[in-house]
Amino acid sequence: MNRYPRWKALLFAGVMLVSLFLGLPNLFGEAPALQISRKDGEPFAGAESVSQFTSALASAKVTADTAYLADGRVTLRFADVPTQLLARDAIQAAMPDNFVVATTFASKAPAWVRAVGLSPMSLGLDLRGGIYLVYEVDVEGAVRQKLSLLERDYRLKLRDSRVQYQSVEAQPSGVVVTLKEASKLADARTAMAAVDRTLVPVTGTDEQGLATLRVALSPEQVKERQDFAIQQNITALSNRVNALGVSEATVQRQGLSRIAVQLPGIQDATQVIRLLGKTATLEFRLVDMANRAEEAKATGHAPLGTKLYKERSGQPVLLKRDVIVTGDQLTDASAGFQNGEVQVSLTLDARGGEEMLRTTRENVGKQMAVVFIERERQLKEINGEKVAVDVTSENVINKATIRGVFSNQFQISGVTLREGQDLAKMLRAGALAAPVYIVEQRLIGPSLGQENINKGVRALLVGSAALFVFMAAYYSAFGLVADVVLVCNVILLVAVLTLCQAALTLPGIAGIVLTVGMAVDANILIYERIREELRLGNSAQAAIKAGFEKAFSAILDANVTTLIAGVVLFLFGTGPIKGFAVTLSLGILTTLFTAVIGTRTLISLIWGARSRIDRLPV
Amino acid sequence: MEFFHSVPRIPFMAQRRFCYVLSTILILGSIAAIGIRGLNLAVDFTGGVVTEAQFPAAANLERTRTALAEAGYPDAQVQIFGSSRNVLVRLPPEKSGTATEISSKISKILSTVDPAVQIQRTEVVGATVGKELLTKGIEAMGITLLLILGYIALRFRWKFGVGAVLATLHDPFLTIGLFALLRLPFDLSVLAAVLAVIGYSINETVVVFDRVRERFQSLRKAEPIEIFDIAINETLSRTVITKLATLIVVVALYLLGGEALSGFGLALIIGILVVTYSSMYVASGVALDLGANRRDLMPAERRGPADDMP
Numbered sequence: 001m002n003r004y005p006r007w008k009a010l011l012f013a014g015v016m017l018v019s020l021f022l023g024l025p026n027l028f029g030e031a032p033a034l035q036i037s038r039k040d041g042e043p044f045a046g047a048e049s050v051s052q053f054t055s056a057l058a059s060a061k062v063t064a065d066t067a068y069l070a071d072g073r074v075t076l077r078f079a080d081v082p083t084q085l086l087a088r089d090a091i092q093a094a095m096p097d098n099f100v101v102a103t104t105f106a107s108k109a110p111a112w113v114r115a116v117g118l119s120p121m122s123l124g125l126d127l128r129g130g131i132y133l134v135y136e137v138d139v140e141g142a143v144r145q146k147l148s149l150l151e152r153d154y155r156l157k158l159r160d161s162r163v164q165y166q167s168v169e170a171q172p173s174g175v176v177v178t179l180k181e182a183s184k185l186a187d188a189r190t191a192m193a194a195v196d197r198t199l200v201p202v203t204g205t206d207e208q209g210l211a212t213l214r215v216a217l218s219p220e221q222v223k224e225r226q227d228f229a230i231q232q233n234i235t236a237l238s239n240r241v242n243a244l245g246v247s248e249a250t251v252q253r254q255g256l257s258r259i260a261v262q263l264p265g266i267q268d269a270t271q272v273i274r275l276l277g278k279t280a281t282l283e284f285r286l287v288d289m290a291n292r293a294e295e296a297k298a299t300g301h302a303p304l305g306t307k308l309y310k311e312r313s314g315q316p317v318l319l320k321r322d323v324i325v326t327g328d329q330l331t332d333a334s335a336g337f338q339n340g341e342v343q344v345s346l347t348l349d350a351r352g353g354e355e356m357l358r359t360t361r362e363n364v365g366k367q368m369a370v371v372f373i374e375r376e377r378q379l380k381e382i383n384g385e386k387v388a389v390d391v392t393s394e395n396v397i398n399k400a401t402i403r404g405v406f407s408n409q410f411q412i413s414g415v416t417l418r419e420g421q422d423l424a425k426m427l428r429a430g431a432l433a434a435p436v437y438i439v440e441q442r443l444i445g446p447s448l449g450q451e452n453i454n455k456g457v458r459a460l461l462v463g464s465a466a467l468f469v470f471m472a473a474y475y476s477a478f479g480l481v482a483d484v485v486l487v488c489n490v491i492l493l494v495a496v497l498t499l500c501q502a503a504l505t506l507p508g509i510a511g512i513v514l515t516v517g518m519a520v521d522a523n524i525l526i527y528e529r530i531r532e533e534l535r536l537g538n539s540a541q542a543a544i545k546a547g548f549e550k551a552f553s554a555i556l557d558a559n560v561t562t563l564i565a566g567v568v569l570f571l572f573g574t575g576p577i578k579g580f581a582v583t584l585s586l587g588i589l590t591t592l593f594t595a596v597i598g599t600r601t602l603i604s605l606i607w608g609a610r611s612r613i614d615r616l617p618v
Numbered sequence: 619m620e621f622f623h624s625v626p627r628i629p630f631m632a633q634r635r636f637c638y639v640l641s642t643i644l645i646l647g648s649i650a651a652i653g654i655r656g657l658n659l660a661v662d663f664t665g666g667v668v669t670e671a672q673f674p675a676a677a678n679l680e681r682t683r684t685a686l687a688e689a690g691y692p693d694a695q696v697q698i699f700g701s702s703r704n705v706l707v708r709l710p711p712e713k714s715g716t717a718t719e720i721s722s723k724i725s726k727i728l729s730t731v732d733p734a735v736q737i738q739r740t741e742v743v744g745a746t747v748g749k750e751l752l753t754k755g756i757e758a759m760g761i762t763l764l765l766i767l768g769y770i771a772l773r774f775r776w777k778f779g780v781g782a783v784l785a786t787l788h789d790p791f792l793t794i795g796l797f798a799l800l801r802l803p804f805d806l807s808v809l810a811a812v813l814a815v816i817g818y819s820i821n822e823t824v825v826v827f828d829r830v831r832e833r834f835q836s837l838r839k840a841e842p843i844e845i846f847d848i849a850i851n852e853t854l855s856r857t858v859i860t861k862l863a864t865l866i867v868v869v870a871l872y873l874l875g876g877e878a879l880s881g882f883g884l885a886l887i888i889g890i891l892v893v894t895y896s897s898m899y900v901a902s903g904v905a906l907d908l909g910a911n912r913r914d915l916m917p918a919e920r921r922g923p924a925d926d927m928p
Contacts, residue, residue: 011749017649067780070812126878134747136744193775213884250877291830366701392849426890438742438744439744439747440742440744441740441741441742441743441744442739442740442741442742443739443740443741444738445736445739447738448738448739451717451876452876452878455874455875455876455879456875456876456879457879458874459867459870459871459873459874459875460880462874463867463868463869463871463874464867466866466867466870467863467866467867470863471863473619474620475858476619476621477619479889506878507807507810507879507882509879510807510875510879510882510883513813513867513868513870513871513875514864514867514868514886516867517863517864517866517867517868518818518867520860520863521713521863521864522857522861524863525856525860526854528856528859531620531855532852535624535625553828554828554829557773557821557824557825557828558821558825559821560769561769561817561821562817562818562821564762564769564818565762565766565814565817565818566814568761568762568765569810569814570757572758572761573758573806574753575812577807577809577810578755579700580807580810585812592877603656
């Protein structure tokens, strides 16, 4: 007799039932869909929220296969991509501009599957099509920016405390304040401490013998600033990605200074990249009325404390060096009409508002300019070599007289409707803290994705079928048991992958195929042992028992070593390779469970209770 | 069905000297192939631009090349990819600074060859990212080997450890060497396959060593060389069947998985064949020649009572 503990058999049966249930949604496949949410973030409610879209589609003669409300969003599913795109255009044309329409894929599973909260595996970009981008964040640029802010704050504070300075200059490693009189050193120190207590100035003298105070950022502060820049970029990119209306898009930090963005389903790379990668920000500066801009342009020298800019018309204009408010102090921006003119309404944070209040109070009647700064990385040829350089375009988009005192809410005008909307969108999405540029870009078309799925699945099916025949032929009935266990293994693996919502990639499918090929090793180890025991003249039941016991250590060893390789791959791999590592590693765990417990359960169930077995079909 | 009706008695260990010579030649050959021919590194590692395009009919490579050359890309590589309708265009990294523009330019150029062309995929990898992926890959290989060495150190004494590590180094080396010799494209997925081969290789060695340990305990009178031969022969059936089983699916992957997976499948096919050889000869041979004997094996771990066994 070869009884197996009943609880293990029940555990196995239970796990398999749950797995079948979890894996179920994957059987139905996916179809192109639109996911519609409200721009204000409020959830949809009620049946009429769905019907307004279906009727809009009906009048455009586009039919959705199904339409339903889930998680406060309306999902419309279509037969194919062209219909989906027609539908999107129809909805955007018919509906007022307060919805976000995202192209996506939706499961074709019947409503009851959805109702119990089951969803299929998420597919990676190489299977679904889409864009994968890796941005490098210019963290040094972020530090430079921090230093120039510091420069500004020192200027302001020193002026407030009536300390005369020759210059305040941001340098690569810190800020240097050069005083006119050495006697003011102590006052200058106090003023600088008021800006940032953690920065302690070091005194010195410059070439002309003037007293200098020099502050440098500590390594921790540099690191903090860099992390902040990356975090802010991630937030900004996420916001921009959300504004694109792509569902299931992800924005993740990758390593020290990179951000990976995945946009499933998106095809127009050029447009998306332009929108995502540009750093746009605003600066508000006072117009310098004392000097003549034309003169500065002719000589190429801007008077001290000013900077030369260009208006959109090409007219030169001199602005004060001190920035009143920068784009990162903006909390909201929206475009609209007022008195027949396009206006962008801006809201500043508390500090920005304070600064604005102070400046406008002191400068009523003077002019203030809005500088629009766009930064793009371009390829330039320098001495015959191609070099990537940051191209910054700074334009004064608006110049207006300050008519009254205002603080954190105001409007700017002087842009076209389109520009106003773009500007508002970009500013709302958050001015990027540091310039980013693309270092890796992968674009996979939807047809290639489907082809990849088909080929991967076909390889899996054909490979498995051949393996099943081989196992059954070589180990007869025991081989069939191994086949059943293998099917259980794949079901369990699919269920675990579905549960983890780890995106399945093409190498991931390869990992499943490889798991199938390596999983039978456990069965083979057991069966070969059983055969050996039988050859030694042991009884069938004793051979089964000894086979399992003696094979266990080899099975464990074999799987632990492969698991090591899988985990290293996971830690070092990027993108699709991670997908391979995930399926390989999870596959090893499911193999240990199914091949050991599953095989034992089935064999005990079939042969365990028989007291006499003349010939074991192994 | 049974390939081995009784335990075979192949004198594996007697042939080990011949295999050392063979392995040395193969390793030197691999080094020469990697050094002289070099690896045909894919855009993943070199950086650059790759565009896969599908034409409605068989692609005209000559016209595509001329069109690209006229548009200022004389060094573009154009080749058939998978089917005669699919074309792969590859550009070196020097020109791929603003990736987006170049990839959109290429699609424009291709549409002058045939307006109905469809861009299937575009990949742009910066040169620095490519270099990083390569160093990361080499690091990953090193770390995998170190971890596995650690695992072997836990399970066996050093003589066996050295044998196992040599065999484990040997296998990815030959796999990569063959990729260099045949100039097969070496991309991220091939690297993943090589790492899987490392895991697979050590697992094979461990299965044989497990049996060596068992036989050292049960056959107290036998000489070490006999023990190794018995262990290898006893596990031979399992070794062959397991390899066949894995080969079946890997060949399916190679033949049916499409261009994207064929390199992965091929690396595993080569790897599995090499692993089979090295687990029998290299690992055991080295351990034997280092004088491995009964005392070099840790006592087998005591496992719990039978009922706790699966």
